[in-house]
Amino acid sequence: MTEVETYTAPATPASPDAGQTLMEKGVAKLRQHAELKAMAFDYADFITKTGACPTIYKGKPMDAAAAIIRGTALGFDPDGALEAFFVIKGKTGMYARAMVAVAENAGCELWEVEASDNSVTWAGRKPGGHEQQVTWTMERAKKAGYTSNTRYGTNPQEMLRSKCQAELARMIAAGPLMGLYSETEEAAFEPKAVKATATRQQPQQSRGLSAIAAATNTAPQEEPVDAEVDGDDEFLTDIKNTVAGMSSTTEINEFADALKADGDVPEAAKQIIMDRYNQLKEK
Numbered sequence: 001m002t003e004v005e006t007y008t009a010p011a012t013p014a015s016p017d018a019g020q021t022l023m024e025k026g027v028a029k030l031r032q033h034a035e036l037k038a039m040a041f042d043y044a045d046f047i048t049k050t051g052a053c054p055t056i057y058k059g060k061p062m063d064a065a066a067a068i069i070r071g072t073a074l075g076f077d078p079d080g081a082l083e084a085f086f087v088i089k090g091k092t093g094m095y096a097r098a099m100v101a102v103a104e105n106a107g108c109e110l111w112e113v114e115a116s117d118n119s120v121t122w123a124g125r126k127p128g129g130h131e132q133q134v135t136w137t138m139e140r141a142k143k144a145g146y147t148s149n150t151r152y153g154t155n156p157q158e159m160l161r162s163k164c165q166a167e168l169a170r171m172i173a174a175g176p177l178m179g180l181y182s183e184t185e186e187a188a189f190e191p192k193a194v195k196a197t198a199t200r201q202q203p204q205q206s207r208g209l210s211a212i213a214a215a216t217n218t219a220p221q222e223e224p225v226d227a228e229v230d231g232d233d234e235f236l237t238d239i240k241n242t243v244a245g246m247s248s249t250t251e252i253n254e255f256a257d258a259l260k261a262d263g264d265v266p267e268a269a270k271q272i273i274m275d276r277y278n279q280l281k282e283k
Helices: 022-047 061-073 078-084 096-105 138-143 156-172 207-216 233-244 249-261 267-282
Strands: 085-088 091-094 109-115 119-125 132-137 195-197 228-230
Touching (some): 061 085, 061 091, 078 096, 132 156, 233 249, 233 267, 249 267
16 A cells, blocks of 8 residues: 655745734834934935035035935935935935936836937836837927926927936836936926015126026126025025035036026025125136
8 A cells, every 4th residue: 555645835934024013013114214314324424525426415414315315225326326316495306317227227118219309209118018108399398388498498309308208217117216306397396485675786797697697587696685585494595505515607507507497496596596606706
């Protein structure tokens, strides 16, 4: 008579979380986050004092740490996170090119279909999904109110490309990019009401000041003035600290263009930018 062996399955290893209450799991995650925060701030405190730090984070270790923490969750190293993210007015945003990298890292495919100064089209698909396309034209950008940004006149193809990249990446990689804005989206920097009163003297027109004025839609100003500001002091302080870390009028021009691209610029913020421009010009 043949004996039949009885198979006994090996015991399944207990999960590390087995037996933990929801509170215990929450405390463990909080502890992990606190450790990450401490490490992120330690590095941010160092890097924001160096010349290797992106301009927008100079002297702002808390913002840099926030970017590093967000980037870590998406697989970025600290320096990569500072290049990929920006923090303005309490919101963490991501540059369009970095959104593409995150989508590709999630297994998505993205490619450019066609590009010209009038129209750019990108296509992509998530793993196992169907192809999706996004097209941004100058007409669409104008209708959406984006073309007041001077870069749509100087580099329209690149601006339209960024719009396509951000929109497409969020369509096919919605999970990783949830809650993130791109640098081309107005909502990322929705302006808060700021009232400013000032008396200014019109100067002789100069090329540099005119460039700033065009970017912020204000007349060139030569002399700093005192302004009574009733509004978001934190935002104005943020602007002041940012431009204080800039060392050239070129940086000021680029910053002014970027700020104008994100929405209406409060009068008080315009004056802060102009004052810093004048300081650098006199050096």
